[in-house]
Amino acid sequence: MPPSPAIPSPVIPSRLKVLRPHSLMGQMLLAVAAALLLVQGLGAFLVYRAQREGYEAGMNNAAVFRLIMETRGPRGLVRRQNGRPGDAPGGPLSGPPPKGYHLEYSTRSPVLPGEARDRDAESELTRILADQDFTVREVVVVHRAAGQDRYARRGLLRRAASFGLPPDEVSGLLRSNLMVVGVRTSDEGSWIIARVRGPRPENVLLKPILIQTISIYVVLMMAVALILRRITRPLAALTRRLERFAATQDLDGQLPPSGPEDMQRLIVAHNAMESRIAALLDEKDVMLGAIGHDLKTPLAALRVRIESVSDDVERGRMASTIEDIVRTLDDILSLARVGRPSDPLERTELSALMFAVIEEYEDMGEPVEVGETERIALELRPTWIRRALRNLIGNALRYGQRARVSLSRETTPGGRSAVIVIDDDGPGIPEDQIHAMMNPFTRGDPSRNSATGGAGLGLALARAIAEQHGGALVLANRLAADGTVEGLRAKVELPVG
Template identity: 30%
Template sequence: MPIPSPSLGLIGRVVAILLFATLVEFGMSTVLYERASQFSVRDDEGRRLAEHLVIARRLMAEHPREGREAMARSVSTAHYAMAWHTVAPPPSDPALSEMRAKVLAWEPVLQSSPLRMRLEPATTGSYVSGAAQLPDGSWLYFRTAEAIDSLDQSRNRILIALGIAGVVMTLGGGLIGRALRPMRLLASAADRFGTAEAAPLAEEGPTEVRRVITAFNRMQARIQQLITDRTQALAAVGHDIRTPLARLRLRAESIATEPVRDEILEDVAEMDAMVGSLLAFLGGEDDPEKPVLADLAVLCATLADDAADHGRAVTYVGPDHLEHVFRQLGVKRAVSNLVENGLHHGEHVILGLRREPDCVIVRVEDDGPGIPEDLLQSVLEPFVRLDTARRRDTLGLGLGLAIVCRAVELEKGKLTLSNRPEGGLCAEIRLPRPD
């Protein structure tokens, strides 16, 4: 069974951690830098404004009222625009309370009369404006000629800086992904381990990863050799056992006493079935058979007809033709085992076949005693025989359903067992259809 991939793999986690740490550090640094820059700009602006206000206020206070408008224009500079009015300005903006306090601290003479400061919106920031009251109650208005950065502009710069950092970290994550690519290949090789598709993995990547791959390749080679040795030994043992069984069958057929001959032949058949099931189950994970496009309906109908020719009640229900890509020998053995299992424990078997949008379903139903609900999964394990639910004269070692499971797994399908409401067992094979 394929190993499910986690929602966030090793590469993703490494990149996410690095990205998060970098963005936090870069973001905090940028915010602190922006704030420090703003404070520095406002400090310089406040000191220059305080000096200019002291001089301009003194000149305006000494000048006659009828000439103060012209005087205000004359004391304007490239940095400050000055004007004279008798109307009082709006109250101070709380956002400039700190800057106002510093202006008054730098030039204490300005504390003798009201000083109001505000922010005026501009296209690229805000102007600092306000007014200082003269001794006669009129007001000297001022406004900076250059706008200072607003909060939105600072936020935009921070977002741009974070975006650049994110792009850089994403590129770095891509490099990390390339460095850890052998780990993904190792996971895929481990998933294929024990099958005909298994092959040594290229030893590449960082030193630590190469060491893991080298160890994996050695382990795979050792286990593959053990499987090969076991398969060869089983084949030799099977041949050696079946040879005397064949001789015993021939000799038994020459026995004149019919009851004794039949009992001996039955025992020989049971031993032969045991050897066959053992060889099929313990033959290793190799899969020399390749999937081909074949008619599954013809296969199922042929199995049913063969059983009927031997006087056994097997009925095929399904289409005349249904082409599907599958391993013919493996699927035939699986369906045949299910049919034999149903006939051993019931009188009549229905072999059904149907096509669905995403899969092909083979269903084998019998009219036997069924299986207790709590044992439906246990019976799929090798060497398990539930004598309490089945007859005791069943041939084999309890490997029939285990062999079916293995054949279905090779097709990436699923085998499920359930009890029929009217009695008996239902075995269903779901074979996925190719996209």
């Protein structure tokens, strides 16, 4: 029963981590924040637009009120009796406005050079004046700072002097917005000019809307964050528990149910699943132990019996067959147990362990060479790593006639790793079969000297051992300059740190 392959953690570039959160809480907060920002922004824009339209309507109505009161009210009557026809066509009019009204009579348009006219306000004022039967030839509207208008500036400075206003308040009044409305009532060029002063709409409307929007946004985000934290905290704990159980298959430290009801049910179901998996693994270990014992005992008896065979050739063949069966049985049992090791991790000098394995082959006269090697110490299970190295070096010798072994530190997709490289001079493996070759009971092409091959468990066991340590086994063909295959390269990557 081969172990489940380890699931590597995704390698996420640091820049992407900054731009996009990968946790559930972070992504949900980002989605809610974006949705709230869109809704709040749209709502704030609509409120601002409605309030601005109301503000502009108030300014327009104030200007119309002053024009009508001046020309049709009691003061207009006095002006007509004195020969100053306010709203009737007549001769050129000039001079200061009547006291109490911000009106000016002039023969020139109030638009200064370089000023832009407010066409929307002009259309609205024309409509309102027409509704009031106030006949005009032309209407112009401009906006300027009160300090830039000679009449408004003179009046504000006189008021400041009368009331003793401080300089900063006077400066604010001079910067305030002034809407200047000019109405031409005759073809001779007579203009009635009204001025309506008020703060700019941006200053009046944007600040409270902005404060309101930010306040609502902060309150809603805090509420969402609290809800998400209540959901994601037990989920994060369950994730850590799952990772620990996947590595150790230990039932100690199971989580008590917490969080919302759905999350509690998930934790209860997960605990039950862990218990069932642990029971199945225990049954598997018992079964494997029984199989190993029940098979090895008759094999040992057969090994003794073949000594009575008189034919040396036949006896040698029988002994070789028994050794193959024992070796295959050991590989199967090791492959089944590698996912649940019983021996603890030990701080080990990997280069020393590698040299010890190489010496075994050198003592047997096998052509094993040592390349560049670094001293690297890390936490591992020496017995299993030694088994993986024997399998890989044995494969290199069997199919490639010689093996070259080296050890170095490299940056791999999983981070910094200790990398053991085993090269051979064999025919390599077809590219479309490299991945399949690491599966149990898979053998190479017959051209790879199948007569000396085993049961196809060596690479599968080496890969399982590497993954048991959080690493990986990588196979690749070594290519010459002309593209031909020079041999096979096996890399055992073990994370450092």
